[in-house]
Amino acid sequence: MHISRRVFALAAAALLALPLSACGSGEDGGGSTDASGKVEGDITFQTWNLRANFKPYFDGLISDFEKKYPDTHVKWIDQPAEGYADKISADAAGGTLPDVVNVSPDLVAPLARAGLALDLDKAAAKYRSEYLDGAWASHRIPGMSGTYAFPWYLNTGPLFYNKSLFKEAGLDPAQPPKTYDDLFADALKMAKQSGGKVATLANVPTIEDFGRYGVELMNKEGTGFAFNDAKGVELLTRYQELYDAKALDPQALTATPESSGKKFLTEAVAMNPGSALDLDNFKKQAPNLYKNIGITDQITSTGHVNMYVMGVMVNTKTRHTPAAVAFAHFVTDAQNQMSFAKQVAIFPSTAGSLDDPYFTEEDGTDETRVRIAAAKSLQNAVNYTPVLFSDQMKTALRNEVAKALLGKESPKAALDNAVKACDQLLQQQG
Amino acid sequence: MTVTEERVQAVPRAKDARVTDEHGRRIRIGELLWRYTLLLLVLALTVGPFLWQLSTSLKGPTEDIFSSPPSFLPEHPTLHNYQRVADTIPVWDYALNSLKVASASVVTNCVGSALAGYALARLRYRGRRIATLVFILAMLVPVEGIIIAQFTTMRELGLNNTLIGVVLPGSVGAMNVLLMRNAFLNLPYEIEEAAYVDGADVWQRFLRIALPSVKGTVAVVAIFAFMGAWDDFLWPLIVLSDPSRFTLTIGLNYLHGTFANDERLVAAGTVIAVAPLIALFACLQRYFFRGVGEGAVKG
């Protein structure tokens, strides 16, 4: 299953500054926003890299829907992980976007701005109460009214750590860091004890790290970025110390989530964020590591862990609005999300689902323990990544952070530059 | 006809009983030794990485692929990883689609660029220089910036989500046209002149005389076209929506996204992607090197 972090920062951009009229092309080409008619017709449903692992689930889902509404026919297409935003861009620009599309909040924003995503507060308000409030809100876009996708699955996960590396460094493997102060102190000690061979962290701080650290990412109105405040500078300064001490992996500047996962797997790095999905991977790929795996909670200064949200949006230009809305709801309803969650380590975004015994009762396995802890933390989790944070902005932040870590710029100057660049992109892209 | 024979001879022939060079002279043992040493060294550099990939793909789940010193050969070779690739994606269906696209591209490129190359090299008409310039400029356009415009055009033609749509933009490559042009330019005028005097029309001269003399270049174009179509990722991804029409490169990307941490599986995927090309090249290499002898790629 592909729950890439890159994706979540991928598209959303600066759509605020522009008046709605600039996004005009939404109304031509038919399609109505009225979802109250008869549920019938052929619709197309696009998912994002789910076919390889979950084909039977989706085949079943679709045949259930077609049984419920015999006048419908659903065609399922699945796109590979790479190039998803490019694919959607071409389809959106060319008018060939499928009727029901699997999206992340940052992909929804530009589509909604261009009038391509159906406002569900209008078309599907009656379903709203079925979902967790936080999840429903994650597809709202600053500067626009309305909600533009059904929330689908959520994901969050613990922090994994390598007990034997902790022990070798003279740290107590039963006492993993709980606060940022602990984390940085342990990381420095680990680097010192191993002579710079073992790093504790493998990734440079991203926008959600700043959020978790308690930095205000955007101003209240959502019209500009604000992560260059004292708190942000503090976080970056501490990361810089880690980098100098090799407590942050020297390859972190070019790391991807995959490569840092691999580093943890090969025991070159002592901690890595992950999800219950990874446990299985550790078991298969690195049995030795699995024996020494430690699991602890995400570290935050805010008390809210980070979560990722996937959504399902309806194309405004669909010819069969009632069927498309009905299907999008069907995919994301409590029952179907629950059965999807039992297939793979993700979490339903429907109200009450997380109280299911599946997410509350221990059975002694690590998988269940991770699942229960994650479900519990999701009750007040936050999707820190701003909906408007585009791929280009992500690159700008990453590059400025790297300059600070390399000592080419002071943390303050780097963050000032990043905020400036992101604000500019916010204006230009809108 | 004598001309073509001479050209063929320029390409060294298969082995002789004695160890001699292309002029039939004996080569000293010492020289042979250092030549083979160098050849093997370059061989290790060029083919080694592929073999390492092959070796990785044959290693079982229990084998350490990160070991130092590295183990070059799998201890317990297994096809398990290939089986897993086939379980994850419909490799054969995708390979068939790729084959269709690549074959179509070979045909259109060979025909289209032979025709256009002939027109640029041999026919006299106003605008020939401009036509040549069009192809040269097309070769210089950075394609990364034009893909959405291409898609919009394709949709207007109603060819999005078809294999034809995948083939079309690369169906006559500008580079291939220029290669054919050079091949035709290098043919002496005399052989066509004789036919011209005999009253053969343009089509007859093209089909019966000019084209057979540049067979090697056609093989070069065929390989380039096959490679280009087989290897392309972004364009097929953009044009196609229906998974049953996906090509192999798109399919293999599912592996990379789903099993990014599994080097063995990714290695198996890359071997599947490369093997058909190497096989094709192995089959065509005789013609290919003849094409080189014609001076096609000489400019």
Next chain:
Amino acid sequence: MAGVSRVRRQLPTSPWLFAAPGLLVVGAFVLYPFVSTVVNSFTDRRTLIPGRFVGLANFRELIHDDMFWTGLRNSTLYIVGVVPALVVLPLLLALLVQKNIPGITFFRSAFYTPVVASIVVVGLIWVWLLDERGLVNSLLETVGIGRIGFLSDQWLLLLSAMAVTVWKGLGYYMIIYLAALANVPRELHEAAAVDGAGAVRRFLTVTVPAVRSTMVLVAALSSVAAFKVFSEVYLMAGPSGGPAGEDTTLVMLVQRTGTGLTGRVGYASALSVVVFVVTVVLMLLVLRADRRERT
């Protein structure tokens, strides 16, 4: 009679008929989209939002964009690093495989395999080879040199990408040289050998002058390709272009700014136009230098 057949042969539509399929395809799918790129470069168009005419604003912005200069530097460095290697090494390789000794056809084909493989596959293979725990580093450690972070240092990354470009291009240009060498009269070599010239002397005084025009061609082709480099660097340094984006090339910048749902199509188009103009100029320079030396 002759008059009739002449008329038949000179049907005015005929040459265009020959060129038509090629011109149509290239026109519709390369040049026409490129013309729209040129038009877009004067607008502030974004992926989903039609643009307004902004004159030269994109080009003015470009001059003040640090990333543009980084991209220009890297693309230029790429020419400097790659072109000399691709002009000289394949020539030496061609000389090596020119002699018709047993098994030579096998070696020739084998040396060509990197050209045949797709760049994505080549990228995957080399990332795996140059990984901190990959084969190259295992070997380096075994011989006592220790591991090198090929994929984490700004300059080593660029060098590694160049090495991959050269590795993949060797066979291609070797073939071009092989064709040229086939036309070098052997007598020249013999005359030089009789004069007592050593191998190096003969290479410089006989071979090089004889294949000089081919070397120019290789220089032209490889510098245009080097300037437009994208895949190798993208695959090895990652989408954000290595540490702090310092390995970004111009075409990577085109891709990064212009694609996705929030792509700034106008600005990316301006970058494309610059890349195009530079390659045209490069091509002209090389050809002109060649012509001047020839006369």
